[in-house]
Amino acid sequence: xxYKVEADLSNVENSSRFQFNDEARQRxxxxxxxxxxxxxxEYFLLYEMNxxxxxxxxxxxxxxxxxxxxxxxxxxxxxxxxxxxxxLKKLNHGMMELSQEQFRLLQGSPWENAARRNLAFFTVGSxxxxxxxKIPAEVKNVVEAELKLINEHQATAVxxxxxxxxxxxxxxxxxxxxxxxxxxxxxxxxxxxxxYFKAMMWYGRMTFRAKDEDETRSAVLITLALxxxxxxxxxxxxxxxxxxxxxxxxxxxxxxxAQVLRKVYGEKLSLKDISQDDAKWQTFLTEIRQxxxxxxxxxxxxxxxxxxxxxxxxxxxxxxxxxxxVDADIxxxxxxxxxxxxxxxxxxxxxxxxxxxxxxxxxxASQVLQEMxxxxxxxxxxxxxxxxxxxxxxxKAAWHQNLYWNWMHTLRTLIRQVPQGYPAFMLxxxxxxxxxxxxxxxxxxxxxxxILYTKQNYAEMGGGMEELDDRGYVEPNPHxxxxxxxxxxxxxxxxxxxxxxxxxxxxxxxxxEELALRLKTISEKELRGESLSGEEYxxxxxxxxxxxxxxxxxxxxxxxxxGRSQLLINNxxxxxxxxxxxxxxxxxxxxxxxxxxIYAVVPVEGKLRIAQGGVYSYYEFAWxxxxxxxxxxxxxxxxxxQIPELPAWTKSFIVPTGECRVxxxxxxx
Numbered sequence: 224x225x226y227k228v229e230a231d232l233s234n235v236e237n238s239s240r241f242q243f244n245d246e247a248r249q250r251x252x253x254x255x256x257x258x259x260x261x262x263x264x265e266y267f268l269l270y271e272m273n274x275x276x277x278x279x280x281x282x283x284x285x286x287x288x289x290x291x292x293x294x295x296x297x298x299x300x301x302x303x304x305x306x307x308x309x310x311l312k313k314l315n316h317g318m319m320e321l322s323q324e325q326f327r328l329l330q331g332s333p334w335e336n337a338a339r340r341n342l343a344f345f346t347v348g349s350x351x352x353x354x355x356x357k358i359p360a361e362v363k364n365v366v367e368a369e370l371k372l373i374n375e376h377q378a379t380a381v382x383x384x385x386x387x388x389x390x391x392x393x394x395x396x397x398x399x400x401x402x403x404x405x406x407x408x409x410x411x412x413x414x415x416x417x418x419y420f421k422a423m424m425w426y427g428r429m430t431f432r433a434k435d436e437d438e439t440r441s442a443v444l445i446t447l448a449l450x451x452x453x454x455x456x457x458x459x460x461x462x463x464x465x466x467x468x469x470x471x472x473x474x475x476x477x478x479x480x481a482q483v484l485r486k487v488y489g490e491k492l493s494l495k496d497i498s499q500d501d502a503k504w505q506t507f508l509t510e511i512r513q514x515x516x517x518x519x520x521x522x523x524x525x526x527x528x529x530x531x532x533x534x535x536x537x538x539x540x541x542x543x544x545x546x547x548x549v550d551a552d553i554x555x556x557x558x559x560x561x562x563x564x565x566x567x568x569x570x571x572x573x574x575x576x577x578x579x580x581x582x583x584x585x586x587x588a589s590q591v592l593q594e595m596x597x598x599x600x601x602x603x604x605x606x607x608x609x610x611x612x613x614x615x616x617x618x619k620a621a622w623h624q625n626l627y628w629n630w631m632h633t634l635r636t637l638i639r640q641v642p643q644g645y646p647a648f649m650l651x652x653x654x655x656x657x658x659x660x661x662x663x664x665x666x667x668x669x670x671x672x673x674i675l676y677t678k679q680n681y682a683e684m685g686g687g688m689e690e691l692d693d694r695g696y697v698e699p700n701p702h703x704x705x706x707x708x709x710x711x712x713x714x715x716x717x718x719x720x721x722x723x724x725x726x727x728x729x730x731x732x733x734x735x736e737e738l739a740l741r742l743k744t745i746s747e748k749e750l751r752g753e754s755l756s757g758e759e760y761x762x763x764x765x766x767x768x769x770x771x772x773x774x775x776x777x778x779x780x781x782x783x784x785x786g787r788s789q790l791l792i793n794n795x796x797x798x799x800x801x802x803x804x805x806x807x808x809x810x811x812x813x814x815x816x817x818x819x820x821i822y823a824v825v826p827v828e829g830k831l832r833i834a835q836g837g838v839y840s841y842y843e844f845a846w847x848x849x850x851x852x853x854x855x856x857x858x859x860x861x862x863x864x865q866i867p868e869l870p871a872w873t874k875s876f877i878v879p880t881g882e883c884r885v886x887x888x889x890x891x892x
Contacts, residue, residue, distance in 0.1 A: 224752060226647055226831060228252050228824050235824055235831045237279070237692075240886050243822075247881035251833075255648030256823035258657065258838055259881035263818040264795040266290070267774055269837045270767030273693075278885055280695035280763050281823050281836030284637070284703050285661050287739060289796065289839070290773050291707060292668035294735065295626070296409055297777035298714065299468060299672060300416075302723050307464060308352075308419050310457040315349040315356075315422075317454035318445075323359065325444050325494065334498045336388035337440035341448075343369070343384045344429070344441070344542075351422040373421060376404040377849050379807050385429060388437055400804060402848040403428060408674040408800065411853050423543065423675055430474065432539035433512045442540035443507075446480040447494055462543060467717050469627045469676040472544030473517040480540055483510045514538070517547075517678075545678040548627055549614070550666070553582040554803055555680045556606045563601030571600045572805035574680075576663045576813055576843050582610040585638035585662075587655040591872045626717070627677070629710045630669050636702040637662040644750065645699060648823050653876040657821075657838065660873055664839025667813040671800040671854075680803055694755075695763040696825035696834045697745045704743035711736035731776050738769060754828060799857040801846070810848045816840035816861055822883065835885070842867055 230252055232238035243251060250257040263269045266286045273280050322345050326338040343362035347369050350356045358366050368383040382399045403424055410420035431442035449455050458477070484492055487507045488500075497504070516538030554574040555561065562571050575597060581588035589607070598604050622632035637658040641649045648654060670677065715732040718724035724732075745759050755763075762769075778794055799814040818837040825834045844867040846852060852860075860866050869877060 224826070226826060228255055228647070228831065235833060237832045240278075241822065241833050242884040242886065244878075244880070244882045247822075247878045247883060250653075250876070250878055250881075251822060251824065254651050254653040254876065255646070256654065256657070256821060256876070257881065258819050258821045258877045259883055260840065260877070260879060261818050261820040261837070263820075263837060264791050264797075265770075265774060266796065266818055266837045267767045267770035268791075269818060269820065269835075270770060272767075273695075273835055274764055274767055276885060276887065277691035277693045279693050279825075279827070279832055279834040280766050281821060281825065281834035282695065282697045282742065282763055282766050283661075283821060283836045283838055284698050284700050285664060285838040286766070286770060286836065287704070287707060287742065288633075288661070288665040289668065290735065290770055291630075291710065292665065292672060293774060293777040294731065295630075295714070296672045297780075298718065298724075298728060300409055301728070301780070302464060302468075302718070303416070303419060306723060307461055308415065310460045311352055311419065311422060314454055314457040314461065315345060315352060317451070317457070318345040318448060319349055321448040321451060321454065322444070325448065326361065328494065329498060332498060334440050334444070337437050338444055340384060340387045340437075340441045341444055343387065347373075347384060348422050348425050351425055352418050354418070372399075372401045373404045373425070376401045378402070382429065385431075385438065389435075399428065400806065400848070402810075402851055403679075405851045405853075407851055407853045408671050410675065411855070420675055426543040427541065427545040427676070427678075430539040430541055433475075433508075433514070434538070436508060438539065439508060439511060442480055443484065443497060444494075445540070445542060446477055446484060447492060447497070449477050450481075450492065458543070464721060464723065465543075465546070465676050467625055467721065469673050470546040470548060470625045472541060473547035473678050474539065474541040474544035475514050475516075476541055476544055479514055480511065483507060483514070486510065512538070546627075546676050548673075548677045549631060550579045550670075551678050551680050551802075553578055553610055556610050557582075557603060558680070558803070561606055562603045565596065565599045565601070571597070571603070573809065573811045573845060574803055576666070576802075576841075577659070578607075579666060580634075580638045580659055580662050582607060583614055583635055583638055584611060585659065586640075587652070588638070588659055591656075591659075594872075623713070626710070626714055627669065627673060629706075629713055630665075633703060633706040633710055634662050634665055636700060636706060639702065646749075646823075646825060648825070649699075656872055656875045660839055660841050660876075663813070663843075664815050664841045667800060667815050667841065668798055670802050670813060671798040674800050679801070693764060694760045694827050695766075696823070696827060697742050697749060697763060698823075698836075699746040699749045701743045701746040701750070704739045704746060708736045708739035708743065711739065727776075731773065735773065749826075795854075795858055797857060797861060798854055799852045801848075801851045804848060805845075806848075808848050809845050810851060812842075812844055812846045812852055814842040814844075814852075814857055816842060816866070819877065820883070841870065841873070843870060 228235065232252065247257050247259055266289055270280055322341040326342050329335050329338045339361060342359060343365050346358055346362055346366045350358065350366065350370055365383045365387060372380055379398055379400045404421050406417040406420045410416045431438040433439055449458055487503050487510060488497060557578050558574050559570040559572055564570055575592065577588045577592050581592055592598060622628050711732050715724065715729055719729060741762060745755060748755055778790055781790065796818055797814065797816050799812055801810040802813050803811040817840060819840045821836050821838045822833055824831050
């Protein structure tokens with residue numbers, strides 16, 4: 224039923240318990256809800272405090288999405304530690320041996336330099352993962368020079384390994400952005416994960432370009448080596464597992480190059496035939512340059528006046544290429560050089576987080592972007608429209624191909640038009656902005672968790688008060704809870720099929736799926752105006768305990784010295800992730816801060832009351848590339864108030880100076 228909040232809150236039965244300052248109170252009356260900055264390090268703390276104080280819980284989609292992020296990150300770390308790191312060690316050892324043998328066989332031939340490059344390439348990867356690796360004498364100097372650049376991670380420079388045997392022409396040589404090797408996300412908490420991060424970043428970013436004949440020889444030698452079961456098995460295990468989490472490589476690799484080799488040389492591939500038949504080799508070079516290049520450019524290159532054919536500059540082979548993601552593709556189409564200058568002559572070298580929901584069909588995001596002046600860049604409106612049409616036309620199966628796409632699919636429910644019949648607080652512009660905030664907060668967590676594997680685009684250069692009525696409310700978004708339940712099921716079934724899930728984590732994912740489905744059912748009953756059962760109200764009341772269970776389970780592998788408080792200090796909800804680069808020296812950082820408090824006037828059993836919950840705080844800002852932020856640095860900035868302002872559009876629902884004191888029942892008496 225339609226309801227209206229009276230100007231004096233007289234029809235809100237528990238309003239006397241909440242003492243807002245004037246601005247926050249006015250916003251609550253106008254919009255039916257208000258968000259006030261908070262300092263909660265985790266969602267469960269806020270909800271458990273509500274339970275203790277007898278305050279009605281407002282279960283938010285933010286809290287549930289954050290809950291999935293915690294478990295996704297836990298599962299990914301577990302798989303990396305137990306499977307991917309051991310597999311990468313096997314792969315490194317095998318590829319070093321095979322590369323050394325190829326180098327021995329090809330000495331004195333035109334293929335010698337390519338073979339030496341590969342020996343250096345896999346030695347670098349091995350040294351990054353296992354620093355005690357012995358460096359072969361033939362490549363010692365170049366490997367040490369490469370490792371120095373990686374470990375200093377300060378600059379964009381020509382790669383010593385990839386430029387082996389090349390002319391000293393800076394335009395022709397492959398440059399690498401070594402700031403990408405700063406361990407971040409969940410990878411800077413142990414030496415083992417830091418080493419794994421750098422090794423996989425190396426294998427994911429370095430391109431053996433199709434335009435360069437010698438680099439292509441290196442790619443072919445790697446393709447031949449991967450036909451050996453000793454290395455193919457661990458390579459496939461790593462690729463398939465990371466593919467399930469994040470997706471397919473955006474660059475050609477083993478599959479594409481092997482296919483062209485068989486087309487040109489026949490089914491029986493031999494090193495001798497390929498390295499000695501020059502006519503077929505020229506045919507192969509022609510064919511390989513016809514393969515579709517990557518959708519997303521992650522190589523620092525010069526602008527169109529220096530390197531006009533970007534496709535030719537960036538196309539090539541990657542060993543375990545970073546993955547295509549739909550959001551990076553959106554960014555790629557909406558920055559320079561796809562988008563031109565604005566009337567002030569400025570280039571759009573960094574995207575905006577709002578580009579993502581706008582491309583997915585959010586009219587609210589598009590409106591905010593127009594107000595910010597983004598539509599004034601030449602080609603931006605046209606490219607945005609093309610992306611919207613492309614994404615609208617995608618088949619359903621595309622959104623279920625892996626966990627990354629499915630997470631994005633879940634977030635799409637936050638940009639749908641809320642129809643009449645939903646609660647009054649959801650039927651205004653402020654709520655549409657709040658939903659964008661939720662979208663971008665969860666998307667930031669997704670980018671944080673997958674920062675190693677996803678390709679980054681580059682522009683060019685209680686108890687004790689049972690008598691108190693604290694019945695709460697669930698933010699009614701049944702579509703989101705349904706998709707979140709499906710995402711939990713896909714996570715469980717996909718990992719079980721790969722023998723990557725223990726019984727305890729399978730049980731927890733089932734429990735999370737069940738919680739999402741129960742919230743879906745409650746949402747539907749709320750929207751139909753039906754009464755909830757006592758058991759359902761108890762689920763809302765005990766929501767903080769549910770969240771705490773999953774939080775503890777996601778962190779169970781960490782030492783418990785100092786108990787829960789120490790665990791909280793080392794594992795806070797705020798995260799940061801760089802998502803795009805503007806060479807030579809800037810990146811776009813997306814971050815979530817401490818959890819804000821939302822107060823909403825909700826209908827419970829035919830009467831209005833204020834319920835309290837938690838929502839994301841979201842930040843977006845440019846930052847020096849040489850100082851790509853870790854979570855720990857971001858926490859320090861938050862604690863010291865050295866943070867950018869919240870996006871201007873969030874001020875429709877956040878009162879930055881808002882305050883609210885909640886009185887206890889005995890105080891009222």
